Each structure stands twice: as C-alpha cells, then as structure tokens.
Amino acid sequence: xxxxxxxxxxxxxxxxxxxxxxxxxxxxxxxxxxxxxxxxxxxxxxxxxxxxxxxxxxxxxxxxxxxxxxxxxxxxxxxxxxxxxxxxxxxxxxxxxxxxxxxxxxxxxxxxxxxxxxxxxxxxxxxxxxxxxxxxxxxxxxxxxxxxxxxxxxxxxxxxxxxxxxxxxxxxxxxxxxxxxxxxxxxxxxxxxxxxxxxxxxxxxxxxxxxxxxxxxxxxxxxxxxxxxxxxxxxxxxxxxxxxxxxxxxxxxxxxxxxxxxxxxxxxxxxxxxxxxxxxxxxxxxxxxxxxxxxxxxxxxxxxxxxxxxxxxxxxxxxxxxxxxxxxxxxxxxxxxxxxxxxxxxxxxxxxxxxxxxxxxxxxxxxxxxxxxxxx
Numbered sequence: 001x002x003x004x005x006x007x008x009x010x011x012x013x014x015x016x017x018x019x020x021x022x023x024x025x026x027x028x029x030x031x032x033x034x035x036x037x038x039x040x041x042x043x044x045x046x047x048x049x050x051x052x053x054x055x056x057x058x059x060x061x062x063x064x065x066x067x068x069x070x071x072x073x074x075x076x077x078x079x080x081x082x083x084x085x086x087x088x089x090x091x092x093x094x095x096x097x098x099x100x101x102x103x104x105x106x107x108x109x110x111x112x113x114x115x116x117x118x119x120x121x122x123x124x125x126x127x128x129x130x131x132x133x134x135x136x137x138x139x140x141x142x143x144x145x146x147x148x149x150x151x152x153x154x155x156x157x158x159x160x161x162x163x164x165x166x167x168x169x170x171x172x173x174x175x176x177x178x179x180x181x182x183x184x185x186x187x188x189x190x191x192x193x194x195x196x197x198x199x200x201x202x203x204x205x206x207x208x209x210x211x212x213x214x215x216x217x218x219x220x221x222x223x224x225x226x227x228x229x230x231x232x233x234x235x236x237x238x239x240x241x242x243x244x245x246x247x248x249x250x251x252x253x254x255x256x257x258x259x260x261x262x263x264x265x266x267x268x269x270x271x272x273x274x275x276x277x278x279x280x281x282x283x284x285x286x287x288x289x290x291x292x293x294x295x296x297x298x299x300x301x302x303x304x305x306x307x308x309x310x311x312x313x314x315x316x317x318x319x320x321x322x323x324x325x326x327x328x329x330x331x332x333x334x335x336x337x338x339x340x341x342x343x344x345x346x347x348x349x350x351x352x353x354x355x356x357x358x359x360x361x362x363x364x365x366x367x368x369x370x371x372x373x374x375x376x
Contacts (some may be wrong), residue, residue: 037121039080039112040073046112046144054202054209054247063105064112072109078124080113082129089135098300100186102135110134144313145306149284156283161276163232164259168307169314170225172329175304176200177211179267183238183256188229193221195330198253199266205248206266208255211330219328233258239265277304312337313344 043064071088089106096102110127117125126132152155154165167173167181177196184190196216197208210216239260244250259267278296281287287297310331315325322345326337 008330011217017326032050036076036078038067038073039075039077042077042121043069043073043112046115047306053201054207058203063108063138067095067105071085077113077116080122080126082126082132085109085126085129085132089132093135099135100137106134142309142312143301144309144344149286150307150310152208152284153280153286156280157276160236160262161259161272163228164227165307166225168304169310170222171219172308172311173219174198174212174308174330175269178304179259179269179272180208180255181258183233183307184229187233188221188226191221192218194218195296197256199243199269201269202247206243206268207246207248207250208243208253209246213330213332215330215332217327217330229258236260239264251266273303309341312341316341316344319346 005019047057047061047064050060052060064164068088069348072084075084088109089102092102094107096105106127111364113122113125113346116122127134128151148192150165150169154162157165167178168175171193173181173195177195180197180199181195182197184193194216195211197219198211199206200209201207202209214228234258238256238258239261240254241257241264242252242254243266245253257266278287278299281299281302282289283298285286287299312325312329315328322338322341325341326334329337331337
C-alpha cells in the first residue's frame, strides 16, 4: 500500500510508514479498500455463511433486517465508532420497549462485527467499548399458570387441538414438538412418549427437524394424557405429511402426524398462534378481547411455552428432582433448569418445618409437644 505526501513532509511520510509496519507486524493492519465494505454488504455474506440451526439463522436474519440494517446498513465498516452503536441503541430503545429482545438483537450485531474484526475489515468491535452498554437483561422469573387457567384455555380451543394442551402441560413438549408428534404404533398405550422430531419454519417454509439441540428424549406418559391422545386419534385420525428435512431444499420425509390442519398438512406456528391460540387465551380470560377490527394483544409470556412452565411447576411441587426434570424437558444442562425454575422449588426452610412438625405429630398428638405425652 502506498501513499503520497507533499514536499517537505518526509517526517509525516516516515511516521505513516512506521505506523503501517507496526500494524502489520502485530496483525492489526486494515486494508482501507476492504474497510469500505458496508455493514449491510458484510452482513449479507455473514448471514449466508452461518451454520447454526435453521430456526436460529432465520431469527438472526430477521433481527438484522428489521432492526440493524435500516439504521447501520450503509455505514462502512472502517468508520464504526462506539458513538454509532450508542446512537443505534438509543433508536432501538424507542422502537422496542422490551429490553430482553433488544439485548438479543445487540448480541447479533456484536457477533457480526466480531466476525468483521476476525476478517481484518475492522480494527475493534465497537460493541465491546467500555462506553457501550448492552441492554439490561430482564430477570427471567417464571410465573406458571394455575391449573384453572390451563383447563380454561384448553376448553376454549377447537376440539381438534385440545390434546395439544395435554402434551404441553402433561408431558412438557415444546410447540414444534407437539406439531410434529407422529402417531404411536401402540396407540399411546405405553408408559413412555418418544420425542424425536418437530415441525418448524426455515426461511418461511415448513420443515421437519430434530428437537431443539437435536436432543431426542423419552418422557413419562401419564395415563390421563394417554386417554386424551387415544380419544383424539379416534376423532381425528392421523394423516401422512411430507416435508423437507431441516431446510427447504432438504430431502423429503413423510411422517404420520397426530395433529394436522382440517384439510390435511402440518400446522404452522404463526397461523396457529394468531387464529387459534390467541382467541383461546381471550376466551379463557388470559388476555382481553380485542375491540371490533383490532388485533389481539401481544402475549409473548402466554404462548404455548407457558404449558411447559406449568409442567415443570407440577413436577417440582410433587418433589421431582432437577436432573429428571431437565431430561424430560430436553434441556442440555440441568443447571439451566435449576436457574430457570429454582424459585418454584419447595423452600428448604419449608421442608425443615414440615419435617420437624411431622416428627412432633408422630411423637405425641398433644398440643404442648412430645414431652407432655412422655410426662403423662
């Protein structure tokens, strides 16, 4: 790389050369031509090269296209400064009041800029500057539904979809796992339910895929849930559904699904949530009924995932251990299960009181304690 200097500026030329050589020796040299690549141009290439789960890729792409490219997209990478990230975060806060979602978007932008640093298009990641503060995490404190709410929402669903609630609240399945549950060759007469795949959306298309993090699992099948599933398959016989595996261009796979649309075909998450789940939430008193011509209110905390939280709360209240619960939920780390649900576990001080009170009751039913019975 060369640069011309006017006459009598030899000292400046030597200083510039020294800086370039120093940058090159420590691996910090950035080609000015490469650095003029814009955030959007690099972002498009970065997205195309991602090898994460297709659902994750779709989510990250949506975050960047909706909330980062419109504001940061035209800026050349070598011009980024912490101030630009602070200004963007300020705009993002005005557009998205939910801090937890802003934090996810910020993490995606930071990952993209970190890749640009690795590719020698950017000297430093401005998201890592001390003056840039990531959106604060929202304390994740699960508030499980009461049983009355679970059954109220279940009753408000069309009969065709009611058994979905039993699979979420009674077996802990995720929404996509419910949609992709195949018919059981034994007619759900066994004691276990195998969770081996799900229906999800990849680039706008329905596909089959393994459960989250590819963790197939077996969960206990309660007799009450088994009876519901047996009734459902009699009223709505399972149908063959053919979808590509993992991605829209993947190999076609056919599965005989327990749940399908009235005309056949797999259930799509967005359509189900808007046209079926939210009306049931409103009918069950979870969210308000919309005014004429208005949409239903946002209900992120009341999606079908709430049924998994209910399942966890029921098992913990019954004394199930965290490791078993983590296995049934398909979590990769029991520590995550503990962090998510620790506040739902019966308190140790409560167990202590119950244990001592139980000992006293066993020793002597008299109200003044065991010594009274012995003295008598």
